[in-house]
Amino acid sequence: MTPPTLTMPTPAIDAHVFKTYKRQPEVFVRGDGARLWDAQGKEYLDFLGGIAVSALGHNHARLVAELTDQLGRLVHTSNLFRHPYTEEVAERVTRLARMQAVFFTNSGTEANEAALKLARKHQRVLGHPARTGFVALEGSFHGRTLGALSVTHTAKYREPFEPLVPGVTFVPAQDAAALERALFELRPAALILEPIQGESGVRDLDFAYLRAARELCTRTGTVLIFDEVQSGSGRSGTFLVAEQAGVAPDVVTLAKAIAAGLPMGMCLASKALADTLQPGDHGSTFAGGPLVCRGALVFLRELEEGGLQAAVRERGAQLRAGLESIARECPVVLELRGRGLIQGLRLARGADELKTALYARGLIVNVTGGDVIRLLPPYVIRAEEVDRGLSLLRDALKQL
Numbered sequence: 001m002t003p004p005t006l007t008m009p010t011p012a013i014d015a016h017v018f019k020t021y022k023r024q025p026e027v028f029v030r031g032d033g034a035r036l037w038d039a040q041g042k043e044y045l046d047f048l049g050g051i052a053v054s055a056l057g058h059n060h061a062r063l064v065a066e067l068t069d070q071l072g073r074l075v076h077t078s079n080l081f082r083h084p085y086t087e088e089v090a091e092r093v094t095r096l097a098r099m100q101a102v103f104f105t106n107s108g109t110e111a112n113e114a115a116l117k118l119a120r121k122h123q124r125v126l127g128h129p130a131r132t133g134f135v136a137l138e139g140s141f142h143g144r145t146l147g148a149l150s151v152t153h154t155a156k157y158r159e160p161f162e163p164l165v166p167g168v169t170f171v172p173a174q175d176a177a178a179l180e181r182a183l184f185e186l187r188p189a190a191l192i193l194e195p196i197q198g199e200s201g202v203r204d205l206d207f208a209y210l211r212a213a214r215e216l217c218t219r220t221g222t223v224l225i226f227d228e229v230q231s232g233s234g235r236s237g238t239f240l241v242a243e244q245a246g247v248a249p250d251v252v253t254l255a256k257a258i259a260a261g262l263p264m265g266m267c268l269a270s271k272a273l274a275d276t277l278q279p280g281d282h283g284s285t286f287a288g289g290p291l292v293c294r295g296a297l298v299f300l301r302e303l304e305e306g307g308l309q310a311a312v313r314e315r316g317a318q319l320r321a322g323l324e325s326i327a328r329e330c331p332v333v334l335e336l337r338g339r340g341l342i343q344g345l346r347l348a349r350g351a352d353e354l355k356t357a358l359y360a361r362g363l364i365v366n367v368t369g370g371d372v373i374r375l376l377p378p379y380v381i382r383a384e385e386v387d388r389g390l391s392l393l394r395d396a397l398k399q400l
């Protein structure tokens, strides 16, 4: 079936689809690498990558071939049975994340649900059934399901759905003294944090703070969960930000880029921790099936053997150098944030206006945290495409 090429106006979508997203009017019908085409044939450079998902870009030849092959073999059998790809995905991802075991999910929020349940069960098994609470950071975003939402800080996401999971305390990010007080007084099951807070404006937490969090969790017997759903899977220049920070969390969650566009998430932990979840404690009908695992394998092989991790570092450095030069020329840019291919520009004003101007010029970005232009290009983006994106950004900023 050829896809419909008609432009469906937003009101027609709104008639039949929940209005949970403010959708752009553009209708994309085709992609190739870091480029997208809309229904009118207009070409765009994709500096958003489906919100940190499309690591291999669009229409990646090997991904298409392997997924097409898999579609013709087997799509789903459930977790009651084994399939040929689980072991290699698990072996690769645990080695890269310096973890020992993985639980597969379909999304980031589910990966965090698994992590929160794991932390509670772990405390119970250790003989601390009263340690059920969670400490999370101001500015956090961990997902939309009730558990993950409970540890998400933004009031407008939380309040309409209260009461949420009880026993959650938010502390200011980057304040080790506040964290120390909270962990010693509250003795929670876990501390959950994003080493780069993507949704609240690509805010990097200091490595010294992340190391302090590790030390405080060890001293208080608190499970340390790193939510690397957005920052992980190689996007920051290493597989996890944790690695650059020199921190070994107890649990790591991944999703977004890990299967290069297919819906997949993961909760990773040490064997000792993972083994506290027994058959029946947790599960998912769809998760970790043959099709998504095949997608994850293509991605992980490209990352490790295909030079993609090195490419993220190179393109990331090029992007940062270009943004620094733009920031020097454009005083409206207050601050640059992020690393690798997760970067942001905090603006003094006009972030939404700039986004609209960039779409008109054919550059896809998004605005997060109110005033930050967020850049999450595919890992396969070419050097000349980075330069082109930077030049579109510079021109649009100068006209702001």
Ligand SMILES: Cc1ncc(COP(=O)(O)O)c(C=O)c1O
Pocket (backbone or CB within 6 Å): 107, 108, 109, 110, 112, 141, 142, 143, 144, 194, 198, 199, 227, 228, 229, 230, 231, 255, 256
């Ligand atoms: C850090 C982080 N955690 C969790 C999530 C939720 O992931 P999903 O939308 O796949 O449920 C997101 C999504 O933006 C995220 O950025």
